Amino acid sequence: MITSAPVGTWVWEPAARGIAGTAAGVWHQLAGRDLVAAGGSAALRVSDAADPRDVRVELSGLDLGAPLWAPDSPVVRAVERADALEGDLVAVLRVDCPGTWLEPGRSHRAEKLFAVQVEVWGGTLLVVTLETYSDAWLTVDTRGREQPGVHALNAPRLAAALDGISAFLGTPPTPGDENRYAIPSETGFADPRVEGPAYDDAWGTFERLDRTRLLDSRLPRCDEEYEQVTEAPVRYAPVRRDGVTLGYVWAATDDSAAGYVPRTAAGDAAFDAGAVWLSDLRRARGRGLAPLCALELLLRLPARARAGIVSGAGSGTAPSLEDLEERSGRY
Template structure:
């Protein structure tokens, strides 16, 4: 879920805006973020074109294209999709959405998130261009989404965001319209409001909103079933890390004292964590159908033949944490 967003409306003095111009702006914003490692070298971009009078009439639907260096060079997937958008003669709505992997900083290192920012361009019948920048990280906040003050993290990252917003505003010729206050923070024209004086809008916004939201997102990838373990527990849990393509994508866990087991996706690696998690949830259902206890299911899954498409269990021995909350914290932070 976005932590905050900023929107600019670009209204040309004359001549309208073409899809190719909107694509150029998207790439320029990508480059502004990349200057500060807020965008990594390769991201993902979607392009859609719908007829303005009938939004069900889809003329272009290009999803998950790689955003590589020189993405608008002849022959690049993004350039091809933009060319298709240019060829639509009717009044249409063109949407370009870029998901930006990038790095946030902490003392002693930097950490990659697969969707640190998203940039969305919506071109309405060539008359106006709406540009929205969303962030999915709390690194810019004085208080993180777990209600803990983080002055060092804020000091390292907030100026990077402020500098990017200033440069994007210079590119677009106006200051942004900050998004509304949400569960996590209140955006401003140069970042976020310091909530330490009045406190956050919600206490435990992480547990109240983010954890249930990602659980619903994960569950939506598997069919409904009553043949499964409980989703939550108040007891300590044992867990195994799951790795895919060199990244830890989540943690397979089991309660030590009741009938609960599940998978906690590692948020920073993005969509792949949920894709892998769905496979492990189905594995837990199979173990449950065999009558295995949660701890026995954890051991049984660790011994199954490897399935690279859902990741590999790293390490033969499980680890134990005092609560499921602690494991959710681990999966959500790094």
């Protein structure tokens, strides 16, 4: 399953070095194990160490360049400009990394498989953090199902990458704390079959809340909303943009609810598009349309740059909303 919150984190505190070169080096260690792929983007923030509200630089959507991490790439140029600033500053460079995880006979791309964050405090203290948003490295997935084949294909790649990053940085990692999903270790993750998982079906328990939070953060408050949960089967249609499925709009077959389910593997674009389609559903609700009629309306709307298009191709009926959420969270 692909998650909205990290499944695990690892932290290194190496000797001070360049922030862009450090991020690039960690990225290449992941790429060398086929864990990250071309694409992704970076964000840079520079603020006063004594007053975080005093922001000197705040940039997002920085391209990693072609070739990646070249001196003239947007992200490296932005870091060089930030390095020229004077004062006691904190610089944070964060890179969202697309990558592939494996199943026997198949591979799957997630637009945010890893995130790399490099922080420099006062030009002397360096902190490197690696996050992963997939459970492919676990013996038991985040819904509580054993996955020996998936674990065997992916866990060794992660372990090799952690070793490579540690060699590059010259220090071992400090695994993050146990979280709702897993227990990170220096070589990957502890086996939840030994002591049991922290929660039964942690993905089903928490991911819906995380998705709702991320979608709500992109929307103004509104009372004109359909119910967001249902026990009935749901009719759904995929939202597509540039050939990529971003999520699914749906309506309950008993006309009791309607909503949008983001495809987590599509990354932030899934939530950005979802905010547009949920706004459309709010307007339909304000007009007094029943959920199934609202879904039909969305199917007739033209494509939009940010939102994509609701496609009749690939539409269908799922036996439950949970079944649709499972589909949207796994691939």
